[in-house]
Amino acid sequence: MKVERDLHMNRGDGETSYAANSRLQKKSILKTRPVLHKAVAAAHASSLSSGAGAMVVADLGCSSGPNTLLVVSEVLGAVANLHEEQAAVSGVRPSPPPRVQHLQFFLNDLPGNDFNLVFQSLEVFKKLSAKESGEAALPPYYVAGLPGSFYTRLFPDRCVHLFHSSYCLMWRSKVPDELARGAVINEGNMYIWEDTPQSVVKLYQRQFQEDLSLFLKLRHRELAANGQMVLAFLGRKNRDVLRGEVSYTWGLLAQALQSLVKQGRVEKAKLDSFNLPFYAPSIDEARDVIEQSGVFDISHIQLFESNWDPHDDLDDDGDLVLDSVRSGANVARAIRAVAEPLIARHFGEHVLDELFKMYARNVAAHLQKVKTKYPVIVLSLKARRVPKCQANGNCH
Ligand SMILES: C[S@@+](CC[C@H](N)C(=O)[O-])C[C@H]1O[C@@H](n2cnc3c(N)ncnc32)[C@H](O)[C@@H]1O
Structure with missing residues (x-):
């Protein structure tokens, strides 16, 4: 598997597309809204005080569908509110009229992302948001696509004010080398699961540490002074890494593949050689890497939980799953929109319908026993001023 080539969400806006099945991720964007708005205010202030021609905002891993432009809309709305507040202050005190800052958005994802869908929806988005903003006129803004891995440099030095x-960030830059070389060391699994050997857990953990520290180093170089970064990604609440909540998501999918192996529809060797480029860390693991990087201060860190079923909005209901069959089908649709391209490339398209039917049944049976939730880690980081040699790792 080559992550840069193979990883992308289901394209288009049809029934199985990511665009039509990203309610789970939408809920996370809405939940992190207050953290994002605070970071926008800080980034806006720093772009104004530095005299930059525009506030530069980059959404990393923007995918395609309504969430992509929801992020743009949230940032625009936050800046419009700031402009209004400034105008209100200068209305009561004699002061120069507030400067309206232009916004430059970069929407980043891997090259296989459906950027066309995003670009095609821009015109409607612009018209709708201008209409909806009413009194609070939106600042002038520009949107560009930026294909490439966020585990590589994406921008010149010090030119971005806000990363979102x-x-x-639970997606790894690659499957850990030893697994990718084809060694059968995590038989029957596609990720860490109850019988995964500790040596394999360590491979995933090392890959996570390397990836996140590289990501922080790269973004730090690209951020302007006082630059901000808001990150939300799947994590782990359970201390036991073999029983992480997201491990169940992939474990139940591996079980469905094992059933296809038993039926002779998938080769066992194919299943044994399929490994996800994925790791969901605990909040402590994430904090440790950030602290060790030495280039960001943590302004905010939290973990919230989100029901597996994207359509289940009952948050305070303890362990109650009202309709496990329906929830199983909803979870299967959400996971299919994310994992289908990787599965289809490795196992072939012919397995998809049966696989995800079985998966829906496995999830329904699991939800009858325990209402598992996705832990989501939210971070707001502020770039530290550090000597250039420290950021590059070559101080003597
Ligand atoms: C689950 S989607 C989330 C999309 C969107 N941010 C949302 O909240 O709906 C994860 C996205 O991250 C992208 N992604 C994963 N690894 C990446 C990388 N190394 N560089 C850029 N994008 C990446 C995937 O292609 C995918 O579009």
């Missing part, structure tokens, strides 16, 4: 990334 939602539901992306």
Whole structure:
């Protein structure tokens, strides 16, 4: 598997597309709204005080569908509110009229992302948001697509004021080398699961640490002074790494593949050689990497939980799953929109319908026993001023 080539969400806006099945991720964007708005205010202030021609905002792993432009809309709305507040202050005190800052958005994802869908929806988005903003006129803004991995440099030095990334950083830059070489060391699984050897857990953990510290180093170089970064990604609440909540998501999918192996419809060797480029860390694991990087201060860190079923909005209902069959089908649709391209490339398209039917049944049976929730880690980070040699890791 080559992540840069193979990883993308289901394209288009049809029944199985990510665009039509990203309610779970939408809920996370809405939940992190207050954190994002605070970071926008800080980034806006720093772009104004530095005299930059525009406030530069990049959404990393933007995907395609309504969530992509929801992020743009949230940032625009937050800046419009700031302009209004400034106008109200200068209305009561004699002061120069507030400067309206232009916004430049960069929407980043891997090259296989359905950027066309995003670009095609821009005109309607612009018209609708201008109409809806009413009194609070939106600042002038420009939107560009930026294909490439966020585990590489994406921008020149010090030119971005705000990075945002939602539901992306649990994806690794690659499958850990030893697993990718084809060694059968996590038989029957596609990720960490109850019988995964500790040596394999360590491979995933090391890959996570390397990826996140590289990501922080790269973004720090690209951020302007006082630059901000808001990150939300899947994590783990259970201390036991073999029983992490997201492990169940992939474990139940591996079980469905095992059933296809038993029926002779999938080769066992194919299943044994399929490994996800994924790791959901605990909040402590994430904090440790950030602290060790030495280039960001943590302004906010939290973990919230989100029901597996994207359509289940009952948050304070303890362990109650009202209709496990329906929830199983909803979870299967959400996971299919994310994992289908990787599965289809490895196992072939012919397995998809039967696989996700079985998966829906496995999830329904699991939800009858325990209402599992996705833990989501939310971070707001502020770039630290550090000597250039420290950021590059070559101080003597
Ligand atoms: C679950 S989607 C989230 C999309 C969107 N942010 C949302 O909240 O709906 C994860 C996205 O991260 C992207 N992604 C994963 N690894 C990436 C990388 N190394 N560089 C850029 N994008 C990446 C995937 O292609 C996918 O579009």
